[in-house]
Amino acid sequence: MTAPRSTIYMVPLPVAEGANHTLSPDVARYTTGIRHYFVENIRTARRFLRSLHATLVIDDIHFSEIDKHNGPDTALLRTWLKQGVDIGIMSEAGCPGVADPGSALVAIAHTMGAKVVPLTGPSSLLLALMASGLNGQSFxxxxxxxxxxxxxxxxxxxxxxxxxREKQTQLFIETPYRNNPLLQDLLRTCAPGTRICIAMNVTAADEYISTRTVAEWKKDTPALEKAPAVFLLLA
Known part of the structure; x- marks a missing residue:
């Protein structure tokens, strides 16, 4: 008998704490039945699932935390795929597979014939680009x-x-406690007319998104929070 085909669900989390309203209803719909997950942080994943499903028995769910240094347990993934179980992949925040280790798992899933389903949710990168006023055609x-x-x-x-040279918006991120040093380095290094956008705490109540030239930022340089931020640059 042929083993059932697994489905890999790419499960987005809110970018801001508690902002479940930014997620598609499909996230709650599909996570009702998933019992196997690869996650960046087990505590975050458990808390998120409880916020979606008050009656869900969390202890019945199998979590594999993706090691920050050694990557995911690919042998376990192959075992679950051979068993034909459905699997969820969660990042710490935002969309899995983008700027996190989830892509390595998905690559293996494709080679083993699993179906991959990306669920709709917020990406701080795209939201920042949308609000920046910089080039969204090439980035x-x-x-x-x-x-x-x-x-x-x-x-x-x-x-x-x-x-x-390419009229292309450049996006990058930094560890929150290094936000201020990065901004200072950008203002010290870039030309006065280069535009820089700072998008911090995207989708949160205290969301901050502002685009100015380097010369304008130098006249009024903010002290950035130790909070998740996306930096965008267009020369």
């Missing part, structure tokens, strides 16, 4: 920039040059 997400000098300044200069 690139660059993840984290180098932390140390001179690599960081070189990376910023390279992104600015690419943006100017």
């Amino acid at each position: 690139a997400f660059n993840g984290y920039l180098p932390v140390k000098e001179p690599a960081r300044s070189k990376a910023i200069k390279d992104l600015e040059a690419r943006s100017q």
Whole structure:
């Protein structure tokens, strides 16, 4: 007998704490029946599922936390796929598979013939781009920039040059406690006319999104919170 075909559900979480209204109703619909998950953080995943399903027995669900250094347990994924169970993949916030390790699991799922279903939810990257006023026809997400000098300044200069050459918006993120140093490095390195957007706490009650030139930011430089932020640059 042929084993049943697994379905991989890419389960988005709210970008802001408690903002379940930003999710498609399909998220609640499909997570009712999923009992196997790969997650970035088990505590976050359990709390999120409880917020969707008050009567769900969390102890009946199998969670595999994706190790930050060694990646996901791919052997366990293959075992679950061979069993034909449906599997959910969750990031810490936003859409799994984008700027997190979920893509490695999905790549394996495709090779094993599983069906992959992305559920609709918020992406801080796209929401920031939408609200930035920068070029949404051509853009690139660059993840984290180098932390140390001179690599960081070189990376910023390279992104600015690419943006100017290709008229392309460059997106990147930073660990929240480094938001202010990154902004200072951008203002120190980039040309006065380069536009920079800061999108912080996207979808939260205290959401902050502002686009200005480097020269304008220098005249009124904010002290950024230690909060999730997306930085966008267009030269």
